[in-house]
Amino acid sequence: MQRFPHYRQHEQMDCGPTCLRMIAAYYGKRYSLERLREQCHISRLGVSMLGISEAAEKIGMRSMGVEISFKQLKEDAPLPCIVHWNQEHFVVVYRCTEKQVWVADPATSKLKYTAEEFCRCWTSNRKKGQDTGIALLLEPSPEFYKEEDDETDNGFQGMGFMLSYIKPYKQLVGQLFLGLLLGSLIQLILPFLTQSIVDFGINNQNLNYVYLVLLAQLTLSISNAGVGFIRGWILLHLGTRINISLISSEEHEEARRTFLNQQRGMEQMMSDLSSARIQEASLRQGCWTH
Known part of the structure; x- marks a missing residue:
């Protein structure tokens, strides 16, 4: 299995662009945090899911914000994806099984949760008898690989x-x-x-x-x-x-x-x-x- 990259956020409100940076790196593109932070349009209140989605599309990724159950996340969602965490934070889910979930938290490190622990931090609503949470599904489009990243620039x-x-x-x-x-x-x-x-x-x-x-x-x-x-x-x-x-x-x-x-x-x-x-x-x- 491909090792999932991890980056730490620099400031309190950098969780969104840092999550996007990790996913872009997973697909082979290296972007600077400053560039993604600017594209996410961070305000004094932080970053929104919409801002992350727009930034993802600017670098050539397809994005879709959804409210889904844990079963749908495990079986249908393309991973890695970004989820809303404790109603105040964003993390990346990069692997999910029936009993365990692997999360890359930009505030700390890569962590492993049980399904119950994960759902307590993620789910925020209930639809059709199932607990649901917010997720931003991301997939690279052909344009993603045509975009120039910051790998050379960083060098x-x-x-x-x-x-x-x-x-x-x-x-x-x-x-x-x-x-x-x-x-x-x-x-x-x-x-x-x-x-x-x-x-x-x-x-x-x-x-x-x-x-x-x-x-x-x-x-x-x-x-x-x-x-x-x-x-x-x-x-x-x-x-x-x-x-x-x-x-x-x-x-x-x-x-x-x-x-x-x-x-x-x-x-x-x-x-x-x-x-x-x-x-x-x-x-x-x-x-x-x-």
């Missing part, structure tokens, strides 16, 4: 990401490569000097030539050791600088995400408070008219 973005940290130290990188070239050149010359001692010094009994070449070998060996020391120092210095930059960038990104989550939470609280005031005013006006 270039990864290289660009690293180059952006190396670029400020391009002079050090140049010195590093120069040292590598000099060290290789010295290593290449030393065997020829040794051979020349035998060919021209010993065979011709020319001690002055032997001493001269030995002195040259000693000088080159010391130079090679010095070049190696400097190259190691540059490499250590460069690695330390890049690591510090990466850590600072990660801390900045984490702070940004925390700020955005707090901001969205505050917006939600203000929206709820505003709605409560409107309802209170309406009730008071109603009492007054009576």
